[in-house]
Structure formats: C-alpha cells, structure tokens
Amino acid sequence: MRAIARRLYGAVRELPILSPHGHVDPRLLLEDAPFADPASLLISPDHYVTRLLHAGGVQLGESGVGQGPLPEPQARQVWRRLCENWKLFRGTPVRYWLEAELAEIFGVDERPSAESADRIYDHLAMRLADPAYRPRALFRRFGIEALATTDDPCDDLSAHRALAADPGWDGRVVPTFRPDRYLEAGEEGWPALVKRLGEAADVDVADFSGFVGALEARRRYFIEHGATSADHSHADVRTDPLSPAEADRIYREALAGTAGRAETIALRRHLLLEMARMSCEDGLVMTLHPAVRRNHHTPTFRSFGSDTGHDIPLRAEFTDALRPLLERYGTAEGFQLVLFTLDETVFSREIAPLAGFYPSVYAGAPWWFLDAPDAIRRYRRAVTETAGFSRTSGFVDDTRAFCSIPARHDMSRRLDCGFLAELVAEHRLEEDEAAEIAVELVTVNPRKAFKL
Amino acid sequence: MRAIARRLYGAVRELPILSPHGHVDPRLLLEDAPFADPASLLISPDHYVTRLLHAGGVQLGESGVGQGPLPEPQARQVWRRLCENWKLFRGTPVRYWLEAELAEIFGVDERPSAESADRIYDHLAMRLADPAYRPRALFRRFGIEALATTDDPCDDLSAHRALAADPGWDGRVVPTFRPDRYLEAGEEGWPALVKRLGEAADVDVADFSGFVGALEARRRYFIEHGATSADHSHADVRTDPLSPAEADRIYREALAGTAGRAETIALRRHLLLEMARMSCEDGLVMTLHPAVRRNHHTPTFRSFGSDTGHDIPLRAEFTDALRPLLERYGTAEGFQLVLFTLDETVFSREIAPLAGFYPSVYAGAPWWFLDAPDAIRRYRRAVTETAGFSRTSGFVDDTRAFCSIPARHDMSRRLDCGFLAELVAEHRLEEDEAAEIAVELVTVNPRKAFKL
Amino acid sequence: MRAIARRLYGAVRELPILSPHGHVDPRLLLEDAPFADPASLLISPDHYVTRLLHAGGVQLGESGVGQGPLPEPQARQVWRRLCENWKLFRGTPVRYWLEAELAEIFGVDERPSAESADRIYDHLAMRLADPAYRPRALFRRFGIEALATTDDPCDDLSAHRALAADPGWDGRVVPTFRPDRYLEAGEEGWPALVKRLGEAADVDVADFSGFVGALEARRRYFIEHGATSADHSHADVRTDPLSPAEADRIYREALAGTAGRAETIALRRHLLLEMARMSCEDGLVMTLHPAVRRNHHTPTFRSFGSDTGHDIPLRAEFTDALRPLLERYGTAEGFQLVLFTLDETVFSREIAPLAGFYPSVYAGAPWWFLDAPDAIRRYRRAVTETAGFSRTSGFVDDTRAFCSIPARHDMSRRLDCGFLAELVAEHRLEEDEAAEIAVELVTVNPRKAFKL
Incomplete structure (x- = not known):
C-alpha cells in the first residue's frame, strides 16, 4: 500500500499549488518587504499556534497577538515560548506544518526546545534578511x-x-x-x-x-x-x-x-x-x-x-x-x-x-x-x-x-x-x-x- | 489478517441469500419475462445510479428515468451516457456493484467507457435474450x-x-x-x-x-x-x-x-x-x-x-x-x-x-x-x-x-x-x-x- | 508498528494505577471482608454485564440484580447464565475485561460455556476464600x-x-x-x-x-x-x-x-x-x-x-x-x-x-x-x-x-x-x-x- 501511495504521490508532489481560499494579505506580495521577524511571521498572527499555547498557559499577549512586528527582544521571547512549549503540539498538524516550514523552507534541522530556541531564532532571522526569503521569491519557490x-x-x-x-x-x-x-x-x-x-x-x-x-x-x-x-x-x-x-x-x-x-x-x-x-x-x-x-x-x-x-x-x-x-x-x-x-x-x-x-x-x-x-x-x-x-x-x-x-x-x-x-x-x-x-x-x- | 479474512469468507461466500427488505417487484418473478434492455434493467430505475449521473450533468431524462423499457436507440444512448461517465462512480459502491454484475452475471470483462459502451451494450442485450437471464433463472442462480x-x-x-x-x-x-x-x-x-x-x-x-x-x-x-x-x-x-x-x-x-x-x-x-x-x-x-x-x-x-x-x-x-x-x-x-x-x-x-x-x-x-x-x-x-x-x-x-x-x-x-x-x-x-x-x-x- | 507499540507499552504496563473517577464502595476496603460469591462479585452489580444478558433474554432478576450477595445455589445459577450466554459478549469490552479478570486475577484458563460454568464457578469460589483475594490484597496487587x-x-x-x-x-x-x-x-x-x-x-x-x-x-x-x-x-x-x-x-x-x-x-x-x-x-x-x-x-x-x-x-x-x-x-x-x-x-x-x-x-x-x-x-x-x-x-x-x-x-x-x-x-x-x-x-x- 505504501508503495502504491508513493507512486501516486510522486506524480503530484511537484504540481503547482492552487489556493482558492485563504487569508494572505495581498499587500504582502505587492510590497515584497522582508518579513520582520520569526515570531510575527510564524506565531503571533496564526491562531492555530497561539490557541494551543494559550491552553497550555501562555497568555495571548506573551505570544505577541495583536502586536504586529515585534522589537527583537520581544520577538525572541515569543519564539522561546513556542520552543519551550513544543510538546503541546505533538500529534497536531500545526506541529507538522511548522516542522516542514522550518526544515524545508528555512533549512532548520533541529527540534525546537528551550535549549535550541535561540539558535533557531538566529538562523531564521538571518534567513529572513536574505532576498530569497522575501514574499515574492517564496511565492515562486512554493x-x-x-x-x-x-x-x-x-x-x-x-x-x-x-x-x-x-x-x-x-x-x-x-x-x-x-x-x-x-x-x-x-x-x-x-x-x-x-x-x-x-x-x-x-x-x-x-x-x-x-x-x-x-x-x-x-x-x-x-x-x-x-x-x-x-x-x-x-x-x-x-x-x-x-x-x-x-x-x-x-x-x-x-x-x-x-x-x-x-x-x-x-x-x-x-x-x-x-x-x-x-x-x-x-x-x-x-x-x-x-x-x-x-x-x-x-x-x-x-x-x-x-x-x-x-x-x-x-x-x-x-x-x-x-x-x-x-x-x-x-x-x-x-x-x-x-x-x-x-x-x-x-x-x-x-x-x-x-x-x-x-x-x-x-x-x-x-x-x-x-x-x-x-x-x-x-x-x-x-x-x-x-x-x-x-x-x-x-x-x-x-x-x-x-x-x-x-x-x-x-x-x-x-x-x-x-x-x-x-x-x-x-x-x-x-x-x-x-x-x-x-x-x-x-x-x-x-x-x-x-x-x- | 487477510488470510484469516479469506478463511472466514470461504465459509460464507456460497451460503444462500436472505433478503428481508427490498424493493423488487414480485410481478417480475411471476411473469418471468425477459428483461427488456440493459438500460432499463441496470440504470433508469436505480436512483443510486442516476443521481450521480445527474450531479455530473446528465439530466434524469437522459438516463431514462420514469420512462420504463426503452426503444433500442434510446436504451443504447442511456447506456452510453453511463459508460462515458464511468469515472463519476470511482470510489462508490455503485461502481463495485455494477462491475460485479457485469463481470459475474453477464461475463463482461472490459471497463465501461465511451469506447467500449456499444460493445458492452451488445453483449448485454444478447445475454438478456437468453432464457438463462430471465428473472426466475437469475433468482435461482443468485x-x-x-x-x-x-x-x-x-x-x-x-x-x-x-x-x-x-x-x-x-x-x-x-x-x-x-x-x-x-x-x-x-x-x-x-x-x-x-x-x-x-x-x-x-x-x-x-x-x-x-x-x-x-x-x-x-x-x-x-x-x-x-x-x-x-x-x-x-x-x-x-x-x-x-x-x-x-x-x-x-x-x-x-x-x-x-x-x-x-x-x-x-x-x-x-x-x-x-x-x-x-x-x-x-x-x-x-x-x-x-x-x-x-x-x-x-x-x-x-x-x-x-x-x-x-x-x-x-x-x-x-x-x-x-x-x-x-x-x-x-x-x-x-x-x-x-x-x-x-x-x-x-x-x-x-x-x-x-x-x-x-x-x-x-x-x-x-x-x-x-x-x-x-x-x-x-x-x-x-x-x-x-x-x-x-x-x-x-x-x-x-x-x-x-x-x-x-x-x-x-x-x-x-x-x-x-x-x-x-x-x-x-x-x-x-x-x-x-x-x-x-x-x-x-x-x-x-x-x-x-x-x- | 506493533514493535513500536510493544516498546511503548513495555514502559507503561507496570506503572501504578491512578483511578480518578469510579464507583467502588470505600466500605469494601474498610471492612476487607472476603467477596461473597463469584456472581455478586462479577455479574449482578455490574450493569455493563447484566444489560447485554437482558437484551439476550436473561431477566435482570435471573442475573441477581438488586439482590446483593446470593445463596450458593442462586449464585451458581447466575454464573451459569453468564457462561451459557458468553457469545453475547463477543466483540465487546466486557468480554475482554472479564476474560482478563478470570485469567490474570483468578488463573482461569478455559472459556466460559454451559459446559465449563460449574468448574469455573468452583475455581472462583475457592479463590475467593483465600485471603489473597480479599479487597485490600487485591488493591495492592492491582x-x-x-x-x-x-x-x-x-x-x-x-x-x-x-x-x-x-x-x-x-x-x-x-x-x-x-x-x-x-x-x-x-x-x-x-x-x-x-x-x-x-x-x-x-x-x-x-x-x-x-x-x-x-x-x-x-x-x-x-x-x-x-x-x-x-x-x-x-x-x-x-x-x-x-x-x-x-x-x-x-x-x-x-x-x-x-x-x-x-x-x-x-x-x-x-x-x-x-x-x-x-x-x-x-x-x-x-x-x-x-x-x-x-x-x-x-x-x-x-x-x-x-x-x-x-x-x-x-x-x-x-x-x-x-x-x-x-x-x-x-x-x-x-x-x-x-x-x-x-x-x-x-x-x-x-x-x-x-x-x-x-x-x-x-x-x-x-x-x-x-x-x-x-x-x-x-x-x-x-x-x-x-x-x-x-x-x-x-x-x-x-x-x-x-x-x-x-x-x-x-x-x-x-x-x-x-x-x-x-x-x-x-x-x-x-x-x-x-x-x-x-x-x-x-x-x-x-x-x-x-x-x-
């Protein structure tokens, strides 16, 4: 069964993406500015992520909700909260998506944790400064x-x-x-x-x-x-x-x-x-x-x-x-x-x-x-x-x-x-x-x- | 698991059928007349079949619904519509049932399609003319x-x-x-x-x-x-x-x-x-x-x-x-x-x-x-x-x-x-x-x- | 997958039991009296068991419901009813639980049936007379x-x-x-x-x-x-x-x-x-x-x-x-x-x-x-x-x-x-x-x- 599944998947994995319903802001692509920081890119605007953190005891404010792009120390702090609470996401699709994003888009190859949080943050911040990680470039790459x-x-x-x-x-x-x-x-x-x-x-x-x-x-x-x-x-x-x-x-x-x-x-x-x-x-x-x-x-x-x-x-x-x-x-x-x-x-x-x-x-x-x-x-x-x-x-x-x-x-x-x-x-x-x-x-x- | 399933199935596959609830017309068996045509046998009276054709764009009239036995050209046309739209039934039980009926009762060994429609129709029509395909004979065979x-x-x-x-x-x-x-x-x-x-x-x-x-x-x-x-x-x-x-x-x-x-x-x-x-x-x-x-x-x-x-x-x-x-x-x-x-x-x-x-x-x-x-x-x-x-x-x-x-x-x-x-x-x-x-x-x- | 499951299970199978919600009577443990008989231990007070017997035609009274500890002939009769109707429980968790209880707690190694009912009853009654089968001893053993x-x-x-x-x-x-x-x-x-x-x-x-x-x-x-x-x-x-x-x-x-x-x-x-x-x-x-x-x-x-x-x-x-x-x-x-x-x-x-x-x-x-x-x-x-x-x-x-x-x-x-x-x-x-x-x-x- 896995062999059949792999053959079928092989024929579709590279096909272009049609996204007929979503909530991306078109200004993102119009302006094509670099993403501000890892937290306001991956955490604070995404209620899939912040809700489980909230259930686990991280207040929405601590996740940067409603605060837009964050100053570096706060962004780093929000990122740490996520990494410390990585366990909360086990078994959820949010975990698979974040994991896939980190690995496949940003080349992160270690598991988020309290210990790895700062290293991953630095890696992401560095990538975000690279023009290859601007919205239009990613749109094409995706x-x-x-x-x-x-x-x-x-x-x-x-x-x-x-x-x-x-x-x-x-x-x-x-x-x-x-x-x-x-x-x-x-x-x-x-x-x-x-x-x-x-x-x-x-x-x-x-x-x-x-x-x-x-x-x-x-x-x-x-x-x-x-x-x-x-x-x-x-x-x-x-x-x-x-x-x-x-x-x-x-x-x-x-x-x-x-x-x-x-x-x-x-x-x-x-x-x-x-x-x-x-x-x-x-x-x-x-x-x-x-x-x-x-x-x-x-x-x-x-x-x-x-x-x-x-x-x-x-x-x-x-x-x-x-x-x-x-x-x-x-x-x-x-x-x-x-x-x-x-x-x-x-x-x-x-x-x-x-x-x-x-x-x-x-x-x-x-x-x-x-x-x-x-x-x-x-x-x-x-x-x-x-x-x-x-x-x-x-x-x-x-x-x-x-x-x-x-x-x-x-x-x-x-x-x-x-x-x-x-x-x-x-x-x-x-x-x-x-x-x-x-x-x-x-x-x-x-x-x-x-x-x- | 499949081996166990096969052993269990082996003991029941040939057992007689008890059908305690259904909608077959008793006149069918009383009169024991040959079935009129493949379309009015397999398609037009069966809302399981005609509903998905309808969703796929085939009007109920085009499936012969409500028209009883059909003149040969129309019956053939209804049959063609089904074969052309065979894809609609993928993954549905209607597909398994029709496939099983065609293969096991009528000996059809090719997949319905626009190309095969007429051949299959002719094959079925020939079989229906055979006394072995009258209602009582089928009742016994089943x-x-x-x-x-x-x-x-x-x-x-x-x-x-x-x-x-x-x-x-x-x-x-x-x-x-x-x-x-x-x-x-x-x-x-x-x-x-x-x-x-x-x-x-x-x-x-x-x-x-x-x-x-x-x-x-x-x-x-x-x-x-x-x-x-x-x-x-x-x-x-x-x-x-x-x-x-x-x-x-x-x-x-x-x-x-x-x-x-x-x-x-x-x-x-x-x-x-x-x-x-x-x-x-x-x-x-x-x-x-x-x-x-x-x-x-x-x-x-x-x-x-x-x-x-x-x-x-x-x-x-x-x-x-x-x-x-x-x-x-x-x-x-x-x-x-x-x-x-x-x-x-x-x-x-x-x-x-x-x-x-x-x-x-x-x-x-x-x-x-x-x-x-x-x-x-x-x-x-x-x-x-x-x-x-x-x-x-x-x-x-x-x-x-x-x-x-x-x-x-x-x-x-x-x-x-x-x-x-x-x-x-x-x-x-x-x-x-x-x-x-x-x-x-x-x-x-x-x-x-x-x-x- | 089974190998992974076995490894995981190996690490938890012996861990102590926390039972945060249940209906055991604390007097059972306070008094620590021997259980009266197999039927009033395993059958009559457990509506999971008696309901399916009832659906299968065994009146609640015949299962000893509401009668407390039973005189030996009646307890034996209630036990027989269960064994004769063992089939009713196939595929239900009641069957797994009873089977596990009989085998792992009481060392019964045969399947309940009309034929085995009395033997199993005697075996259970003998065990219940043993101090190792009193409530406190079982509590510790569990x-x-x-x-x-x-x-x-x-x-x-x-x-x-x-x-x-x-x-x-x-x-x-x-x-x-x-x-x-x-x-x-x-x-x-x-x-x-x-x-x-x-x-x-x-x-x-x-x-x-x-x-x-x-x-x-x-x-x-x-x-x-x-x-x-x-x-x-x-x-x-x-x-x-x-x-x-x-x-x-x-x-x-x-x-x-x-x-x-x-x-x-x-x-x-x-x-x-x-x-x-x-x-x-x-x-x-x-x-x-x-x-x-x-x-x-x-x-x-x-x-x-x-x-x-x-x-x-x-x-x-x-x-x-x-x-x-x-x-x-x-x-x-x-x-x-x-x-x-x-x-x-x-x-x-x-x-x-x-x-x-x-x-x-x-x-x-x-x-x-x-x-x-x-x-x-x-x-x-x-x-x-x-x-x-x-x-x-x-x-x-x-x-x-x-x-x-x-x-x-x-x-x-x-x-x-x-x-x-x-x-x-x-x-x-x-x-x-x-x-x-x-x-x-x-x-x-x-x-x-x-x-x-």
Missing part, C-alpha cells in the same frame, strides 16, 4: 499558480490592481468577496457598514433594494478585479425567503436600530438566498463555511479582537436549511455552491448526498480543525462512497500563515494518495484510475469548483 | 432463499398469491406491510387513501377506531400472505400517545381537511405507537427507517416523481423519541423492532445502547448511503462494542436493482469477514468464534431479526 | 496508587475517615462530591433532600443563599476528607445565570412544590454555574458527564432501581451551553473543567476546540459505552489533532466492578500505545516523544487534570 485572498466588499482592491499592473510580477492573486458583516443586521455597527457600502458602491441604500443593488455592484467590482468566489460564514445556512415588503420593513427597522433579533436573523437568511441568486446571475461561486460561534470568550475578544483562537464550532444542518436555495437554484446553469463544515456528522449525512445529486453542489475540503491527517481521512471515507471524487472541491489551505501553504498542500496530497492507495490495495480502484484521480484532485477539482 | 418485497397496505397481493400457487416456482417471496402514506394525514390526497384503505379492508373508516381496525385487517391479510414485517419511514420516530378522544378528533379534522400541521404530525406519532401495539399482537416485526427529507428538489419531483435520487437524510433521534413505545412494548414477548438510520451518529450513541438493553431492539444494518465498505466498517466499529453481534439485524439490500442483490450481499459478507479478521488479529476474538459469527450473520441474524 | 469514589454530599465519609485512620492501610482512597440529585429541583423527593442537606451542613436552607451555603459547606467537608473533584451529570450542561431574586423565587416555589418544569431546569442550570464558581474558590476540579436519559425503561426502574443498564445517551452540546460558565471562569487561575461525553460527535466539534483554547478545559477520556478499543481510537483520532495530548484527562475506569480496574487501565494503555505507534510509523512523532507521552498519559495527565 510554486503557487493562483492564490485567492479574502476581502471586504468595500475594499477598493487597490493592492490587487497594483499587483496585476506590476510588470515585475506574473503571479495570479485574486480577491474573494466576503460580505458576512453586511448581512448581520443585528450586530453593533451595522448601520455604519451599510452607509460605507452605499458609498463604496455609489448607490443609495435607503431601502432594501438599494442595499441589494449595492452588494450587486460591489460583486461586479470584485469580478472586474478577478474574483471568482463569494464566501459566507454565518451561524447557520438557512435560506428562507422573505417577501420584498417584509425584507424592506426589517431592513429599515434594523437601520433604525429597532429590529428584533429574530427579524435580523430572518433578514440574514433571506440575504443568503439573495446571494445565491446573484451567484446565478454574475457567476461568482458561492462558498459556505457555517456554524461557528465566533469569539466565544468575550474577555479575550475585548482584549485581542477576533480570530484569536476561540471560535468554537456548532452543530450544522444543511438538508432543510438549504432547501429553499436549492429548490430555486440547485440545478441552475453555472451556479456552484461549495459546502464546508466543522461538524463532521454532515459529511456522510447531508453534504455527500446533496453533492451526489445537485450539479451545483461540491463537498468542500476539510476545513480548519478538520484540516489534519485523521480528519482528512475521515472526510474522504465519509464523502467518497456517496459522492465520488468529482464532487469534491479539492484542497483549500484557508491560512493566514503564508509559509505554511506548501506544507498544507503537501500534506493533503500525501493523504489523498494514501487514501487512493488503500482503495487500490482493496481492489476498489485500479491503479491507473487512482493516478488519474490523484492528479485531478490538485488540478481539475479546485479549478472547476472555484472557477479558477 | 441463490436467493427468501426475498421480501415492499407493498402498499391496499395491495391485493395477487402477484404474491399467484407466485406461491405456481407449481413451477419454489422460491420464497413475501410481502412487507408499508403503510407510510396512510399515517401522514397532513399530506395531499390522504382522505382518498383512507377511503381506499377502508374499501380494501371492508371496514367503516368514518372514525379513528375504524381506521385503526382497517390497518389491523390489512396487516392480517398481509400475514396470511406470508408477511413477517411492517416497515415505517417518517421524518422522525417520535411515538407520543394521544388520548382516544384526541386521536379521533384530529382524525376527523384531517379527513375534513381542517387539521393543522402540528396535529397531523401528532396523529402520525400516535399511529406509530399503535403500529407497535399491533406488532405485539400480530407478530409482524416493526422496522424503522426514519429521518429522510423525501423529494428534496420539488421541480424534479414534479417532473419525475419520487425515488429519483434527491431524498436527503436528516439528523435522527431515537432515545427520547422511542421512549413511549419502549416503555410500553420494549420487553413485550415476541415484539421486535429493527432500527435503521442514515445518521451515523446514532449508531454508538443511541441504537447500540438501546439494542444492548431491550430484548426487542435490533441494530439494523447500514442502509442506503451507508451500505458501502467504509460505512459498513464504521457501523460494526460503532455498534459491536456496545451491542455485540447478536443484536444486529444481518444485511438488508433494500434494492430495486434485482441484479445487484448478489453483489451487495457478497460485499457485506466480505466486509464482515474483514472486520472479524481484525478482531482475531488483535486477539479480541478467537478464530473459531469469528467463524461462527460470520456464518450466523448471514443465516441466524436476519432470520431471527425479521422472523423469516 | 498496583492502585489512588482511587476516587463517588459520594453523596450528605455522606459523612466515615468509611473514608476510618480507612485513612487505619494503621494497617496505606492506600489512598478519596471521595468525590456528586451533588446531582440536589440540583434537580423538579424531581420527586427533592424537598426532603434539601432538608437532609441542610442538616448535614448544619445550615438553614430556607432560602436559596442558605442552600448554596450548605453546598459550599459540604464541599469543604469533602475537601477536608481528601476530595479533589466534584462530578456532575445532568441531561444538559447549560449554565445560564439567573438573577439572585429569580433563583430565590424558583427555589422557594420548588420547595413548596409549585415550580414549573422550565423553572426547575433553569434553577439547575444556574446551580451548575454556581458549582463552577465554587470550584474557582475551593479548588475542586469540576467534571461533567452529561446527556444521558437515566432509567429509560420505567418498569425496570420501578422493579430494580437505577444503574440497571437502561441509561441511554442523548445528543450533547457544549459550545453554547458552557459559554456563560467559560466567559466567567474559563481562564480563572486554578479552575479545571473535565468534559466527558457519550456523544462522540462533540469530540472534534466542541470538546477539542474548547480544550485547545481554554487553559481550564480538559478533554475527558472516553466514558462508559465509549470505553472500548475502537471508540478509544476514535477519541484519540478526533481529539489529538486539535488539542494534542496535554489537554486530555488520562484514563478513568468509572467502574463499580472492582476486579475490572486493572484490565480496564491495561486496555487503555495498550490502545494509547497503539495509537502513538501509528503516529511514529507515519512520521508524525519521533519515538522518544511517543515514549514520553505514553508515560505522561498514565502519570502526569490524570494527576494534573484531577489534581490527584
């Missing part, structure tokens, strides 16, 4: 063919524009339309967001149809700048329609601050359905990442903001929630809907059955907490028997840790090849078929699912 | 000892009667009582169904007790024709009792079309409890297949009817839902309740604990989307540690694809032997015990669980 | 370093006190505070319990603050007698706060028997939050075992009482339910919260993400129905990738079957070593790291998670 960022609808996308216009740059970096905040009319500050959206779109947003028009305008703007997807993450994926009058009434009340919680939720659900309609019209792939309780620990949120390691998953439900959407658009020409989850129970129960019938639906790759060896295997075992391989999205790294991109894609490739090798060894596939699938999973599938 | 069909309570079971009376036929084909539609008082057309039921039973159904009496009468009729089970599939399995007065009131209002949705659901739950009472009295095994949203895509339902590939599972709950039923009948002499699920989460959490205490409860075999190698392994791993082997139902094929019956049973036998071999290899069982279990799972368990 | 019992808040802990004062005894046996019944104001008999609690604590419990004070006093009493944990098991783990006035109002109405069901549930949820506050103050570890429908079959409960094999798990939810508690106390110095579940779906979705952020939260070991080889593997595979090893509690046997303690701990050690060996074989860990983890899981983790 073999990234296309990279999607995640962007606010009001973003002017100037970094994307400048990058595309830069004669010294031939990489492909595309924005992704992520309107979550604009759909949550019950959240503090929403009226101000609406105002900003109206300004960005140059559309009067006094009524609901104006608001919808502004969203449509911004989507067009994103498409003009290369976007292929719109990404959505709410507590649930219900898509129950409202009448136009009802939607308009709630919209106005929400702007006035008088709408109730049930009403603003109803408005969000209606808007998600509207987003699917827009996707049918403008062609943006719709991707759903639902069912996470964001900022679970309010005191931490107040001190450090969002994306600081305490978003905790919730039970998900797709079958009934998406029915209004799929009854309308599920077989619409060109419509594509990629379903992600942190609740594994829906893989075999809901996502695979939906993706195994609706031509629009793709089973999204294992995401976040599930982007790890055993979870990826469970995903393939849960989804494949009902939906095959063609209905899966291909890997997404979803990362803000730029240097982890190659390690993540490599891990996914190894695991898929391992899974395929199992099927071959059990006579469930022929090896030529497995080889074709292995290649398609990293070339055809993401390109197709995300219209890259 | 080694089917008993086959249960699924039938409407108003069915006069004339096909079963004629088959049993046919001196040229010695197979055992028994009906199964499936009253779902009669319990859903909130569905369109229910009053007409009630009327029909009253006529079939020759019972006055003006009030609720008459309706219950009519159901009882039809169950007796089924039992007289060999039925051993009553099968039920609703959105949930709640069994909350109503008072007689309340049941009667809702029943009358539902007949008059004035009952609310909550009321008709309450009536259905009460009726499910009544069904358990009847099972205690008349001895029919009660089997539950709950928690599927039927006909998820209404436009497809309107064009092609039900069972066309878009029934999507829902979350299931048994512990509280079945408590009223089990408090009353859970330890009743002779009562048997087989619990199936498409929501794997209940295997270890609810079904195995229930089957591990109540002498009436059996953990039903993996069903539908879960009737596949990895899912079957998950079932055994989730259920066995709490309920052992004796509390499991044995395999059910649940198929309307007649030719897939041997492949499905064979796959189940291989997988169970593989699982048992693992236990032996890990010293969790002795091999003589595993051998006994392997045989019992295909002989004793289904016979006992379904009173066959 | 290598138990610390054993936690589970005790009612009103218990005077005299057995613990006497045992600690006994000069002939040097084992460590600590009580655990288990106040469940006192928190369920909607249950029959609750006012009498409150009265008893007030008396035990010598506190006036006329109002809610008095009741809370009484609980605090009893916790202090338990701590003085060595307790390190408070254990809680309710239908859910919601922790929504009430205002003091609201809590007091419901408390008084519940005492008067006029509180509604929703109100007594609200009071219980508020009290669970209060329990966390007390844990922050007095340092008792808080352990949660939620989401089981206790005494599912009321007729059996009426005849045989609780803990008789028909507690059936429910769906669990932690993310939102624990949010009020974790917002307040999740990062409090010294607070520790161990989360157990019978609903595996929360391992990867909720428990591991919570334990991977909150320094207070530990992912509890697989419990009850999940304390079995395949379930334990699923636990490690689901939890480790998000929370690592350090955030897991270490094994708990949770048993009332004293003789099964070594077999259970041994099984857990073997399985963890097997899992670690897999990680090493897949290059996800170095072997020296795996060896360190294997030892820590049975020494550091339980000691730390339960403050033992």
